[in-house]
Amino acid sequence: MKKPKGKPDSKKVRIMETEEIELLNSWIDSQKPESGSNPLSFPPLEKKEPIGRVGEGDNFSRYVGATRFDQLPISKRTKTGLKAAGFVKMTEIQRASLPHSLCWRDILGAAKTGSGKTLAFVITVLEKLYRERWGPEDGVGSIIISPTRELAHQLFDVLKAVGKQHNFSAGLLIGGRKDLDTEKERVNELNILVCTPGRLLQHMDETPNFDCSQLQVLVLDEADRILDVGFKKALNAIVSQLPKHRQTLLFSATQTKSVQDLARLSLKDPEYLSVHEESVTATPNHLQQTAMIVPLDQKLDMLWSFIKAHLNSKILVKFVFEAFKKLRPGIPLKCLHGRMKQERRMGIYAQFCEKRSVLFSTDVASRGLDFNKAVDWVVQVDCPEDVASYIHRVGRTARYTSGGRSVLFLMPSEMKMLEKLQASKVPVQFIKANTKRLQPVSGLLSALLVKHPEMQQLAQRSFITYLRSIHIQKDKEVFDVMKLSIDEFSASLGLPMTPKVRFLNQKVKGKTGPGKPSVLEIENFDKEDASVILKEALLTDDFEEDKVDRDLLQTKDTEEEGKANIMDDVMPATRVLKKKKLKINVHRPVGSRVVFDEEGNTLPPLAMLADAKSGNILLDQDQKKEYYKKLREELKHADKEDKLLDRQRRRDKRVKEKIKRKKGDVEDEEDDDNLSGSDEETMDQGRRKRSKIYFDNDSDNDTDNDNGDRKENRDDKNSNADSISLGEQEALALKLLNSMHS
Numbered sequence: 001m002k003k004p005k006g007k008p009d010s011k012k013v014r015i016m017e018t019e020e021i022e023l024l025n026s027w028i029d030s031q032k033p034e035s036g037s038n039p040l041s042f043p044p045l046e047k048k049e050p051i052g053r054v055g056e057g058d059n060f061s062r063y064v065g066a067t068r069f070d071q072l073p074i075s076k077r078t079k080t081g082l083k084a085a086g087f088v089k090m091t092e093i094q095r096a097s098l099p100h101s102l103c104w105r106d107i108l109g110a111a112k113t114g115s116g117k118t119l120a121f122v123i124t125v126l127e128k129l130y131r132e133r134w135g136p137e138d139g140v141g142s143i144i145i146s147p148t149r150e151l152a153h154q155l156f157d158v159l160k161a162v163g164k165q166h167n168f169s170a171g172l173l174i175g176g177r178k179d180l181d182t183e184k185e186r187v188n189e190l191n192i193l194v195c196t197p198g199r200l201l202q203h204m205d206e207t208p209n210f211d212c213s214q215l216q217v218l219v220l221d222e223a224d225r226i227l228d229v230g231f232k233k234a235l236n237a238i239v240s241q242l243p244k245h246r247q248t249l250l251f252s253a254t255q256t257k258s259v260q261d262l263a264r265l266s267l268k269d270p271e272y273l274s275v276h277e278e279s280v281t282a283t284p285n286h287l288q289q290t291a292m293i294v295p296l297d298q299k300l301d302m303l304w305s306f307i308k309a310h311l312n313s314k315i316l317v318k319f320v321f322e323a324f325k326k327l328r329p330g331i332p333l334k335c336l337h338g339r340m341k342q343e344r345r346m347g348i349y350a351q352f353c354e355k356r357s358v359l360f361s362t363d364v365a366s367r368g369l370d371f372n373k374a375v376d377w378v379v380q381v382d383c384p385e386d387v388a389s390y391i392h393r394v395g396r397t398a399r400y401t402s403g404g405r406s407v408l409f410l411m412p413s414e415m416k417m418l419e420k421l422q423a424s425k426v427p428v429q430f431i432k433a434n435t436k437r438l439q440p441v442s443g444l445l446s447a448l449l450v451k452h453p454e455m456q457q458l459a460q461r462s463f464i465t466y467l468r469s470i471h472i473q474k475d476k477e478v479f480d481v482m483k484l485s486i487d488e489f490s491a492s493l494g495l496p497m498t499p500k501v502r503f504l505n506q507k508v509k510g511k512t513g514p515g516k517p518s519v520l521e522i523e524n525f526d527k528e529d530a531s532v533i534l535k536e537a538l539l540t541d542d543f544e545e546d547k548v549d550r551d552l553l554q555t556k557d558t559e560e561e562g563k564a565n566i567m568d569d570v571m572p573a574t575r576v577l578k579k580k581k582l583k584i585n586v587h588r589p590v591g592s593r594v595v596f597d598e599e600g601n602t603l604p605p606l607a608m609l610a611d612a613k614s615g616n617i618l619l620d621q622d623q624k625k626e627y628y629k630k631l632r633e634e635l636k637h638a639d640k641e642d643k644l645l646d647r648q649r650r651r652d653k654r655v656k657e658k659i660k661r662k663k664g665d666v667e668d669e670e671d672d673d674n675l676s677g678s679d680e681e682t683m684d685q686g687r688r689k690r691s692k693i694y695f696d697n698d699s700d701n702d703t704d705n706d707n708g709d710r711k712e713n714r715d716d717k718n719s720n721a722d723s724i725s726l727g728e729q730e731a732l733a734l735k736l737l738n739s740m741h742s
């Protein structure tokens with residue numbers, strides 16, 4: 001090995017000021033060299049350590065039984081870091097892999113999601129460089145590659161925590177950050193790189209003198225994903241620039257065993273360690289998994305109802321997120337997808353870790369992310385492309401020892417996925433939706449699209465994007481775009497008419513609705529789909545929460561008509577009405593007008609024009625004219641009578657008031673004689689009394705009113721309208737009606 005022993009330590013701590021590159025050397029080195037020892041020398045290995053330099057092929061069998069980190073032959077610095085971070089006992093994958101990886105063997109590690117794979121390789125990386133006495137001037141000693149930026153960030157945090165006592169410098173190299181130039185200047189000084197494939201390749205291509213020729217350990221987290229076609233070119237280019245003599249660690253919950261993949265990485269006799277291979281399930285034991293049939297056009301209703309039933313929760317995918325946000329379900333909604341700016345992505349990620357919320361997320365958040373172990377529900381609104389994808393998605397909950405729940409919405413045409421999951425040892429319980437608890441949202445969405453026209457475009461994009469995502473899926477056993485009822489789906493998004501889908505034109509001719517479709521062209525198709533992760537804060541009343549779940553999601557067994565056609569059950573009754581409303585038929589039959597008599601009996605529309613004596617309808621023009629003339633005269637007459645009556649009533653009223661006012665004055669004079677200072681209330685009451693009398697004739701309700709202006713206004717109004725009380729008006733109207741009928 002290249003390492004000179006006892007090399008000077010003068011440059012040991014460098015602090016990079018850029019956000020891009022953080023240095024592990026900023027970790028506090030609390031183990032300063034003791035007095036007397038050479039201050040420039042690298043800290044010596046601990047005396048008690050059973051091994052000094054572990055050679056390839058060394059047998060670690062005596063550590064196989066170790067259950068705690070402090071029983072392992074690792075440096076004190078790592079042990080201290082682990083302890084400070086709260087890691088004491090090892091998980092299964094750590095117990096199985098560390099004894100081998102600490103012998104510098106290549107590892108293919110497979111273990112369920114949330115089982116602690118990260119620590120298994122982080123410890124190995126630190127120990128390898130420590131044993132090699134790696135220093136700042138040695139450059140890049142280890143590279144950890146992650147498929148997503150968020151995951152790289154998370155790995156970097158774990159590395160910082162556990163490696164706190166070491167003197168290595170480490171950098172986070174991920175895309176979407178601006179200060180690439182600073183990063184280029186410093187990257188050669190870093191010992192450990194945590195990066196995404198794209199950014200690493202960019203440095204390999206663009207950074208002058210970027211040197212990985214001394215690389216000791218290469219780690220691929222989510223290895224099967226990085227070896228997947230999506231990263232194939234980038235990874236091949238990266239590997240071609242790395243030395244062949246190195247240790248390679250591959251970890252994933254869904255590990256690749258492809259010989260081709262392994263050949264690409266030039267693995268040497270790798271240890272295949274799959275700790276849960278014999279396990280009955282491929283997913284965490286504490287994870288309760290459910291699936292149910294949800295037809296495409298009811299997905300949003302179901303999702304909306306689910307969120308409303310879990311108001312202590314988090315989601316992703318643009319239109320749904322934007323629309324639901326505007327509809328305010330009663331819980332913060334957040335959105336995370338690959339096209340967001342990196343800073344925003346990290347902000348959302350951090351917020352979701354902290355707060356009770358619903359995160360609408362594409363598959364960008366489906367792998368590796370830990371979210372503080374606090375995700376309670378994972379809702380997969382769209383079927384995952386394969387079983388591996390399913391396992392990673394649900395793996396965002398039930399981390400380490402915590403519990404979690406998941407639900408998968410499957411369209412009737414996607415039921416094959418359920419078989420595939422069961423064949424891969426994924427225990428999914430099939431449940432049914434309680435249609436009574438379903439809260440349709442499509443009507444609200446239609447209204448929203450009318451109010452916010454910009455939302456209409458988003459909805460159209462969602463529609464097209466979704467259909468294309470199904471269209472391009474490889475697994476045709478599960479995904480068949482021809483089986484989708486696209487008109488209903490369009491209506492469920494609140495769209496007034498079904499957008500034209502160019503790539504489907506030939507195939508679905510005649511399937512679209514009668515209305516002329518709008519023409520849409522979506523160039524930038526993004527395959528991201530709508531998996532949903534829900535995070536709920538700790539509930540104060542678990543029972544209540546369980547009850548809500550039971551109410552919305554019913555297990556098959558609990559349903560009386562378990563054997564009945566599930567489609568009928570899932571279809572909410574309100575849906576039918578809503579669809580009818582959305583499709584306005586201009587040729588619909590015209591309704592008939594109904595008239596009611598005083599007793600509430602229905603009369604034919606022209607009953608009021610019936611000849612009073614014969615009861616025959618007056619259809620002749622002359623007869624009608626005659627009838628209207630008569631009616632006018634009767635009304636005039638009645639009007640005259642009303643006016644007379646009213647005049648009389650007002651006269652009476654004025655006289656009455658005069659009398660009362662006079663009477664009141666006399667009383668006041670009497671009262672004034674006895675008035676004491678504290679008797680203002682009595683005075684006020686007296687005034688009110690007068691006011692009440694004053695208004696009595698107008699309205700019985702105006703009791704306490706002593707406002708003269710209001711009185712005058714009211715009087716004016718009444719006189720303008722030849723005022724009579726409502727009761728009197730009604731009486732008159734009745735009288736008139738009777739006279740007409742008699």
Ligand SMILES: Nc1ncnc2c1ncn2[C@@H]1O[C@H](COP(=O)(O)OP(=O)(O)OP(=O)(O)O)[C@@H](O)[C@H]1O
Pocket residue numbers: 086087088089090091094111112113114115116117118119252253367368369370372373395396399400
């Ligand atoms: N030995 C341990 N003791 C206590 N907690 C641990 C231990 N190892 C890991 N954890 C915790 O378990 C959680 C899951 O660990 P980690 O993220 O490494 O899982 P993973 O196997 O990589 O999952 P995924 O396959 O989803 O990436 C983390 O919160 C981590 O802090």
